[in-house]
Amino acid sequence: MPTRLRPLIPRLSHRQAASRRLVTLVAAVSFVAVPLVGAGCSTTGEPAASSVAPDTTTAPAAPLPTVAVTYSVLASVVRELVDGVADVVTIVPDGVDPHDFEPSARDVETLTNADFIVANGLHFESGLDSALEQLREAGRPIFYAIDHVTARLISTDDDGHDHGAEHSDEHGDEHGDSKDGAVDGDGHDHGAIDVHLWTSPATLVDMVAPLATEMGAALNVDLTAAATDLTAALNALDSEILDVMATIPNCELVTGHNELGYFAERYGCELIGTVIPSSTTTAEASAGQLAELKKVIAQRSAPVIFTSLGTPRAVAEQIARESGVKVVELSTHVMGDAESYGEFVRRLATTIAGALT
Amino acid sequence: MNPLSDWFIEPFSANEFMRNALFASILVALVCALSGTYVVLRGLAFVGDALAHGVIPGIAVALLAGVSGVVGAAVSAVVMMGGVTLITRRSRLSGDTAIGLLFVGMLALGVIITSRSESFVGDITRILFGELLGVSTSALWWQVAALVIVGAAARIAHRPFVLMSLDEGLARTSGYSTSLFHGLLLAMVALTVVASFRTVGTLLVLGMLIAPAASGALLARRVSTMMAIAAAYGIASGYLGLLASYHFDLASGASIVFVAVVLFALTAAVKSLASRRDDADEIPHQHVHVHAH
Amino acid sequence: MTDSPTNRLTHPRIDATCTIITRELAVGFGRHRIVDDVNIHTHPGDLVTLVGTNGSGKSTLLKTLAGMIPPIAGSVEVLGAAPGTSPTRVAYLPQHPVSSHTLPLRARDVAAMGRYAHLGLFGRETTADRRVVHEVLRRTGVDDFADQPLRDLSGGQQQRTHLAQVLAREAEVLLLDEPTAGLDIVGKRAVADIVAAERARGVTVVMATHDLADAESATAVLLLAQRVVAFGPPNLALRDENLRECFGFTQPH
Numbered sequence: 001m002p003t004r005l006r007p008l009i010p011r012l013s014h015r016q017a018a019s020r021r022l023v024t025l026v027a028a029v030s031f032v033a034v035p036l037v038g039a040g041c042s043t044t045g046e047p048a049a050s051s052v053a054p055d056t057t058t059a060p061a062a063p064l065p066t067v068a069v070t071y072s073v074l075a076s077v078v079r080e081l082v083d084g085v086a087d088v089v090t091i092v093p094d095g096v097d098p099h100d101f102e103p104s105a106r107d108v109e110t111l112t113n114a115d116f117i118v119a120n121g122l123h124f125e126s127g128l129d130s131a132l133e134q135l136r137e138a139g140r141p142i143f144y145a146i147d148h149v150t151a152r153l154i155s156t157d158d159d160g161h162d163h164g165a166e167h168s169d170e171h172g173d174e175h176g177d178s179k180d181g182a183v184d185g186d187g188h189d190h191g192a193i194d195v196h197l198w199t200s201p202a203t204l205v206d207m208v209a210p211l212a213t214e215m216g217a218a219l220n221v222d223l224t225a226a227a228t229d230l231t232a233a234l235n236a237l238d239s240e241i242l243d244v245m246a247t248i249p250n251c252e253l254v255t256g257h258n259e260l261g262y263f264a265e266r267y268g269c270e271l272i273g274t275v276i277p278s279s280t281t282t283a284e285a286s287a288g289q290l291a292e293l294k295k296v297i298a299q300r301s302a303p304v305i306f307t308s309l310g311t312p313r314a315v316a317e318q319i320a321r322e323s324g325v326k327v328v329e330l331s332t333h334v335m336g337d338a339e340s341y342g343e344f345v346r347r348l349a350t351t352i353a354g355a356l357t
Numbered sequence: 358m359n360p361l362s363d364w365f366i367e368p369f370s371a372n373e374f375m376r377n378a379l380f381a382s383i384l385v386a387l388v389c390a391l392s393g394t395y396v397v398l399r400g401l402a403f404v405g406d407a408l409a410h411g412v413i414p415g416i417a418v419a420l421l422a423g424v425s426g427v428v429g430a431a432v433s434a435v436v437m438m439g440g441v442t443l444i445t446r447r448s449r450l451s452g453d454t455a456i457g458l459l460f461v462g463m464l465a466l467g468v469i470i471t472s473r474s475e476s477f478v479g480d481i482t483r484i485l486f487g488e489l490l491g492v493s494t495s496a497l498w499w500q501v502a503a504l505v506i507v508g509a510a511a512r513i514a515h516r517p518f519v520l521m522s523l524d525e526g527l528a529r530t531s532g533y534s535t536s537l538f539h540g541l542l543l544a545m546v547a548l549t550v551v552a553s554f555r556t557v558g559t560l561l562v563l564g565m566l567i568a569p570a571a572s573g574a575l576l577a578r579r580v581s582t583m584m585a586i587a588a589a590y591g592i593a594s595g596y597l598g599l600l601a602s603y604h605f606d607l608a609s610g611a612s613i614v615f616v617a618v619v620l621f622a623l624t625a626a627v628k629s630l631a632s633r634r635d636d637a638d639e640i641p642h643q644h645v646h647v648h649a650h
Numbered sequence: 651m652t653d654s655p656t657n658r659l660t661h662p663r664i665d666a667t668c669t670i671i672t673r674e675l676a677v678g679f680g681r682h683r684i685v686d687d688v689n690i691h692t693h694p695g696d697l698v699t700l701v702g703t704n705g706s707g708k709s710t711l712l713k714t715l716a717g718m719i720p721p722i723a724g725s726v727e728v729l730g731a732a733p734g735t736s737p738t739r740v741a742y743l744p745q746h747p748v749s750s751h752t753l754p755l756r757a758r759d760v761a762a763m764g765r766y767a768h769l770g771l772f773g774r775e776t777t778a779d780r781r782v783v784h785e786v787l788r789r790t791g792v793d794d795f796a797d798q799p800l801r802d803l804s805g806g807q808q809q810r811t812h813l814a815q816v817l818a819r820e821a822e823v824l825l826l827d828e829p830t831a832g833l834d835i836v837g838k839r840a841v842a843d844i845v846a847a848e849r850a851r852g853v854t855v856v857m858a859t860h861d862l863a864d865a866e867s868a869t870a871v872l873l874l875a876q877r878v879v880a881f882g883p884p885n886l887a888l889r890d891e892n893l894r895e896c897f898g899f900t901q902p903h
Contacts, residue, residue: 100482282482287602287609290490291372312483314491318374398753516766522753523760526744527815530716531767532737577754578799 065219068114070125071098073198073333074145076341078118080233081212081226086219089114092125094335097310099281102127111135116218118211121146124195126280141218145197148207152194152261154279194279199332200262201241201345205234237342241267244349248356254293254302256311257281259332263348272296275319281310290319297323304355308332328355368603374490378556378599381492382613384500385553385565386591391504391511392549393570394584395542398522402567403453404441404543407460409550409563411437413467416484416559421470426484427551430559434547437463442540487558487610490602496555503552510545514538519580557610564614565591568621575621575628590620664691669823669854670698670715674724677707677714683722684710684876692869694822694852697845699865701858701888702874702896708858709745711874712825715856716742728823737767741821743812745828745858757803757811758796761787764818783818789847790814791840805832813841817848824848826857830864842867862888 065086069075072094079088091107092098098120103111108131111117119125119132121144136142197203212227245251251269253260258279264271273296277289296302297319305323307316308330320327330351331344338344369375396405415433416426437459444455467484511518517533525535546566554562573586598613664671668691675688685707692698700708713719714726717734726732729739741764764786765779787793792814795807803811809832816824824845830838838861845855846867857864865871871887873879875896880887 284482284486284608285490286606287368287372287375287378287490287599288604288606290374291368291603294372312488312491314488314493315374316491318377318491318493322373513771516763516769516771519755520763520766523755523763524744526713526716526718526742527763529718530734530737530740530742531763531819532770533766574754578756578797579754579759583754 065115066110066113067116067118067215067219068111069118070120070128071333072335073341073344074118074120076335076338076344077198077204077230078211078215080230080341081208081223082215082219082221083226085221085223086115091128095309097281098125098333099310100127101125103131107131112140115141116215117142118215119144120195120197122193122195141214143211143214145204145207145211146193146195148210149197149203150206151197152203152265154192154194154258154261192279194258194261196259196279196332197262199260199345199348200266201234201237201341202266203262204341205231205238208234233342237345238266241345241349244346244353245269248353251352251356252300252302253352254297254305255330256306256308256316256332257283259308260306267349269352272300272302275305275307275311275316285312285315290315294319294323297325304328306330306352306355309334326355364604365600368600375599375603377492377494377497378489378609379595380497381489381500381556382595382599383592384497384504385556385562386569386595387588388500388504388507388549388552389562389565390569390573390584390587390591391507392542392545393566394573394580394587395511395514395518395522396546396566397570397574398519398580398583399542400522401542401546402563404456405546405550405566406563407441407456408434408437408543408546409554409559409566410460411440411463412550412554413484413559414463414470417467417470427555430551430554431547433463434551438540438543438547441543483558484554485558485560486608487554487556487561489556489609489613492555500552503548507545507548510541514541515580518542557614561610561614564617565594568614568617569594572621572624575624590617594620667693668727669694669696670726670728670856672724672726675711675714675721675726676723677710677719678722679710679719681722685874686723686877688724688872688878690870690872690881692854692856694854695849696869697849697855697857697867699857699859699868699871699884700874701860701862701865701871702879703860705876706874706896707876708874709827711872712742712827712856712858716740716825718742738819739821740823740825741767741816741819742825743816743827743829746831753800755800756797757792757800757807757814758783758787760800760811761790761792761796761814761818764815767819782820786814786818789844790817806834806837809833810837810840813844817844822853824853824855824857826855828858828860830859830861838864 066089067078067082067086068089068091069078070090071092072090075088075090082088089110091103091110092101107128111128111131112135117132117135117140119128119142123129124146125132132142208227208231212223212230216223245267248269251264251267252272253264253269254273255271255275257274257276258271260269260271261279263269273293275290275293276283276285297305302325304326305316305320306328307313309332316327328351330348331338332348335344338347369379393405396402412430412433415429415431415436417429419426419429419432422429440459441456444459517528517531517535517538520528520531520533521535521538528538529535549566550559550562553565556562557565569587569590570583572590573583576586577583594613594617598616599609601607601612601616602609670690670692672688672690676683676686677688678684688711690698700711702708710719714721715728715733717728717732717740729736733740762775762779762783765775765783769775769779784793787796790810790813792807792811795803800808800811809829813826813829816826826845830841833841842864845857848855857868859865865884865888868884870882871884872881873887873892873896879895880889880892
């Protein structure tokens with residue numbers, strides 16, 4: 001008796017089919033849950049800062065020489081010297097953290113083709129170090145700002161307190177390693193040099209004359225008049241800021257990282273603590289350091305934590321919440337809407353003053 | 358004050374950020390114990406690694422778009438899972454090679470996206486290493502939700518997972534669809550990674566997935582025991598890692614993962630010494646026996 | 651086809667009690683055919699031994715019977731249904747089941763997994779299930795080391811444990827891929843005894859093996875060399891000319 005042949009497509013038993021449906025449902029829920037759980041968690045980052053408008057001035061009929069500046073705040077100063085005489089190009093886009101910026105091949109090409117380069121120096125724009133070093137060895141004209149200002153040494157003890165600064169006059173053409181100072185075992189920058197020289201116009205003003213001389217020579221233009229004007233403007237700005245900051249009865253600063261040293265020293269503030277215990281944003285805060293910061297905030301009755309680009313926002317907010325203080329964002333490395341260096345510093349000072357009075 | 362409690366308890370009692378970090382670590386330990394147990398049983402650690410790295414471009418794109426990074430991670434994880442499944446099915450390359458290429462490609466893509474953006478706010482460092490000390494209480498609830506879902510999936514899929522770790526043929530012929538349950542495990546791992554990466558970061562979350570479960574595999578004789586040991590080791594790692602970050606000024610996420618790996622190494626070492634001692638015990642008896650002749 | 655010399659059996663014809671029926675079955679992977687035109691049928695209590703070298707198609711045929719890979723051509727019925735649709739009634743033992751040394755599973759747990767086909771995802775283990783497992787552990791001798799984890803067992807012990815799992819299924823058809831591989835004489839004897847006991851209960855066993863000795867008590871032997879070389883009772887199928895074709899040598903007389 002021939003047996004009836006069944007189709008080759010497998011049929012599931014009823015129980016198997018039910019199990020299969022259940023499992024499919026759970027898998028589908030998991031798939032859907034993945035983005036939903038994601039959506040429910042609080043934001044890690046913040047909405048993007050606005051991109052800066054193009055740096056280059058409109059070129060006249062004859063092509064202007066190009067001056068490449070590594071970051072935007074410094075570029076705003078350089079522009080005041082060579083406006084109309086040269087195109088100023090910024091390498092690190094405004095809003096990107098210069099502490100951990102990595103250049104593309106295009107960026108290196110821009111640096112190579114520039115007629116003059118202005119950089120901060122001392123590994124601030126560490127991603128550009130090797131490119132700049134090679135260009136320097138090839139004899140390209142590079143101006144390191146740190147060489148021409150009165151640099152400030154950072155001296156932090158374990159509490160993160162900043163005991164004022166020891167000055168060191170660093171004139172001359174040394175850059176890089178010779179100025180690193182000592183970094184001791186626990187990684188704190190004892191005796192290291194603060195790179196954030198642009199936060200104080202009183203510091204910057206020292207570099208204007210040498211910059212005008214060197215840049216003028218390289219571009220074959222006379223910048224002495226512009227230099228005189230810029231020096232005067234910076235000195236006026238300095239007085240203005242002194243007045244603004246004098247309104248603060250007791251200026252004690254808790255900042256994102258060790259970024260306001262020059263500003264604090266000049267305008268009578270004390271740096272009492274930072275969220276990231278370092279002069280660069282690429283370090284990470286430990287639980288111990290955050291606990292210390294809380295103690296300092298309590299001891300000194302500091303009313304606000306100032307954050308900036310690269311500060312871990314969630315951490316700062318958590319500490320602020322526990323300490324009962326507010327969080328105020330400062331623009332210390334970013335021009336943002338500010339159209340000139342003067343505006344940049346004014347905003348910085350008025351924000352600080354506003355938060356502390 | 359009792360100095361012992363000062364050292365072990367006070368950092369947590371005096372600081373909300375420490376308590377939150379501890380809760381987050383505990384939740385991570387639990388969810389990683391669930392998923393990690395099956396990942397280790399099935400030898401899929403590499404795939405877990407791929408998923409952990411594959412979330413990076415998603416996070417980068419999400420942050421650029423102004424959306425929560427975790428949403429991006431989730432989408433990216435799903436894409437990765439699809440990619441992994443597709444590649445292991447279709448490719449002539451060995452699974453390892455293909456998956457390795459896929460996740461390295463995703464990682465590189467993530468770096469490219471973040472580096473070329475003019476408006477990227479949010480350190481790639483923090484994506485890679487986590488923000489454990491800034492975790493908020495609301496984020497903890499979502500971790501709980503993930504834990505519940507992963508727990509439910511584990512409860513449902515336990516038998517097929519265990520059978521599949523023995524042999525996929527045995528699982529299939531017992532009536533379980535291996536492709537369905539394989540997909541479910543990938544989904545569990547993806548959900549685990551997305552719920553956990555903010556504590557220890559994407560680079561290190563694999564450590565929390567694998568090390569405690571691997572320790573459990575060394576010590577346990579049953580899967581349920583293995584999972585319990587994985588959870589205990591994970592919680593201990595969180596607690597000790599946070600203490601190390603507090604008292605010795607170390608990075609928090611990395612300390613936790615380092616402790617987890619050290620615990621595994623110690624367990625493996627103790628176990629191997631113990632078994633060597635068992636073997637050695639037999640020899641003296643034999644000598645006695647020989648001499649007796 | 652059933653009349654061709656290599657396919658003739660001195661054995662009852664195809665009827666409704668047949669447990670496995672294949673007609674012109676071709677097996678392989680994707681487009682790659684390994685064995686063509688397999689025509690076999692089995693009754694309860696039969697033992698069909700698949701004999702051949704590695705790559706001859708034994709495992710592929712077993713996997714097709716188990717429903718793990720689809721047939722390329724022809725038809726196959728196991729217990730009157732398509733392969734793979736009755737996990738509670740058909741049990742499959744793969745070749746060298748992967749026993750990773752990290753698995754924290756005790757031998758008794760591995761054996762108990764044989765009940766999963768009956769329990770599904772959520773079914774509770776009953777006393778009846780536990781009794782079956784207990785009995786299986788005893789029959790296979792696994793109860794001597796039942797509480798030890800898999801990773802601490804020898805190859806032979808692991809093989810016996812996997813066999814115990816298959817037996818715990820209480821299936822009507824057993825598909826065994828090289829169950830005696832890696833076992834010593836005592837182990838092989840134990841497997842032979844178990845197979846005989848299952849057959850006595852009416853279970854159909856299809857067993858792939860390298861070892862010709864396993865084929866001696868078979869109802870039928872299927873000799874494979876990427877094609878059907880012979881199919882019939884052992885004394886006919888294992889003739890010298892067939893063996894030479896399969897292995898390149900003959901049995902010692």
